[in-house]
Amino acid sequence: MTTPAHPADWFVTRGPDTPKTPRVYVFAHAGGDPRSFLAWQSALGKEARIAAVCPPGRGHRAAEPHPTLEEFADGAATAIRAAERETGGAAGRPVQLFGHSLGGLVAFETARRLRDLPTLRHLCVSGISAPARAPSPRVRELAALEGREFAERLNFFEGLPPEVMAHDELMDLLLPAVIADFRMAAGYRYRPAAPLEVPVSVIAGRQDAYLHPDRMREWKDECRTPPAVHWVDGGHFYFRDTSPRAATDLLLTAVRADQHTEVI
Structure with a gap:
């Protein structure tokens, strides 16, 4: 029987952090190294902190069995909930989820499992068609x-x-x-469920051969409020073609909008 991972095993972060610094949990694409997204921290500065999500069966968790997508989302949601409980629950830091390609699908399923987390403020999915198409x-x-x-x-x-x-x-x-x-x-097997209450942003590369507007429109069925869809220059890995600014600027905008709402 495999020993359950400690919540800390699920994440790698970089730089100083505080209990109130907004946290962006990042899910990598198929075969992607979660640690590569720590390089985005320089674009976020001190306004938010990236936590790269490390799946079972990879990296320092190589001894664990590879999960199904549903098991990955279950484990990630449990670990995020535990990490946020340590910072004060409802009074803790704001949380965003970001995922690219396969990671976007895992981030979506994780958001479904975190519906009752009061500090979850934003889901950003990148390079992935609507879940019902997967x-x-x-x-x-x-x-x-x-x-x-x-x-x-x-x-x-x-x-x-x-x-x-x-x-x-x-x-x-x-x-x-x-x-x-x-x-x-x-x-993966999609199962219909109530729309997400948190704001959802979708990023897609204009030159991504895998994505077409028809494959993106159904994201609206997953959100209470219509998602903000952003078409950016580049292909499937648009953030490698130029820079990650298309994604990091969007994440920062969501962080700042949430802080403005809190002040009001």
């Missing part, structure tokens, strides 16, 4: 593949860079995590 046929087909065939088909999602594709050793090192995450996504 998993797409392309994701299901890709999740059934192995090895180089998987890697080559992953190019549609702007997957592994050429320098990785050219080295079998790097492929052997990186592919298992990506394949496991795609199989997690392929196993």
Whole structure:
């Protein structure tokens, strides 16, 4: 029997923090290293603190079994709730969730599980179609593949860079995590539920071949208030093409709007 992870095992953060500093919990894309998002902290400055969410089966949690998407969201919600309870519950710091691609779907399901968390203020999803559309046929087909065939088909999602594709050793090192995450996504089953009460923002790259306005419109069915949809320059990984400002500026805007509301 696997010992449940301590809540602290779920997150990595960078820099000083205070009990009142707004916290942005970030969920990485398939195969993504959660720690890579800590580089966004410089754009947030002292106004908010990033906490990268570390899934079971990866990094320092490699000994744990890979979860289903639902198990990942269950565990993340439990850990976030525990972390926020330590800072004072309803009087604690404001919380945002951000997720890119697969991480956006996990962040959405985590938000569903945190409906009663009074400090949850904003959900921002990036590079992901409406949950009712998941998993797409392309994701299901890709999740059934192995090895180089998987890697080559992953190019549609702007997957592994050429320098990785050219080295079998790097492929052997990186592919298992990506394949496991795609199989997690392929196993997802959407279940209708009450719309989210918190504001929802959606970011999509204009050159993202995977996303189309028709695939995005159904996000409105998941929110009490229509989501703010932001089309930005770039592809699926728009934040690699130029800078993460399209995402970090949006997160900062939400932080500042919430603080303004609190003052009023």
